[in-house]
Amino acid sequence: MNFLTIFARNLKQGPQTEAFPLGPAFTPERLRGRIEFNAATCEGCRICERVCPANAIRFAKTPDGMTFDCWHNTCVFCGNCEFYCPTDAIHQTNDWDLSHVNADKFDMVEHGLIPNQTCVECGATALNTAPMVKNAKPPLSTEEYAEVRARCPKCRAKYLKNRKVPA
Amino acid sequence: MGLIPNFKNIATRSPWIYRINAGSCNGCDVEMATTALIPRYDIERLGCQYCGSPKHADIVLISGPLTVRVKDAVLRMYEEIPDPKVTVAVGVCPISGGIFRESYAVLAPIDQYIPIDVNVPGCPPRPQAIIAGVAKAIAIWRERL
Secondary structure, X not given: OXXXXXXXXHHHHOOOOXXXXXXXXXXXOOOOOOEEEOHHHOOOXXXXXXXXXXXXXXXXXXXXXXEEEEEOOOOOOOOHHHHHOOOOOEEEOOOOOOOEEHHHHHHOEEEEEEEEEEOOOOOOEEEOOOOOOOOOOOOOOHHHHHHHHOOOHHHHHHHHHOOOOOO | OXXXXXXHHHHOOOOEEEEEEOXXXXXXXHHHHHHHHOOOOOHHHHOOEEOOOHHHOOEEEEEOOOEOOOHHHHHHHHHHOOOOOEEEEEOHHHHHOHHHOOOOOXXXXXXXXXXXXXXXXXXXXXXXXXXXXXXXXXXXXHHHO
């Protein structure tokens, strides 16, 4: 009688085959897929370039600022960059459908630009990176953060040193 | 004259797939086998079937970064596949070299030796991604036929 229970169960469940490509595919939420880069929260420390085993990530200095490029056709989805990123500027999405025709081979790039800015204190040209203030005590308020961000690295250090810390 | 379009319609329903391992680590090969052999992904819904001989193939799946040692064998095998054929590069290795890029033992990217039509990046790509690539390849193959 066992075969009858299996038969009934199979009738109820339907086929095990996934509907893809005729329907949506099952995608786990934490699947390691395409890299996403957010230039606004990048500190410019370049640790992701250093830890990338496939050299998929490359930073370059241009007249406009520092560019970030991740070529998806070399990325092995290891997740090192997300793990080591101090500000979560790199995020691994669960987008896995990267198949493309060969003509688009070199367009499969995640591009980001950290623009140059003029320091509000000394007037020097520096990158508009997110400041490294994770360990600042007490934590910076939103206004303080914006003030630190508008400065060059030297003036940032000065600002943080001279910051009035309430006792 | 009336028969030829009919033959064309029948022939474009079922492309046969052939796999070439150009020095792959076997990760992509396992995913390709999974794509075809287990009922969950079942690529035969698209009319595709793996064949054992390159002379019967329509769509070629190539994995691996094309190592120096295997280059001649791969090129010889590729020559044996009748035209029109569509080539799919599976995994990042044939596309760019992946983690083996710039190695002395590896001739990647593979498209400097073999004309590639569709790329499926991933290390390895999911079975669903391979199915998506094969679906693109079938579209190209129908145009060529």
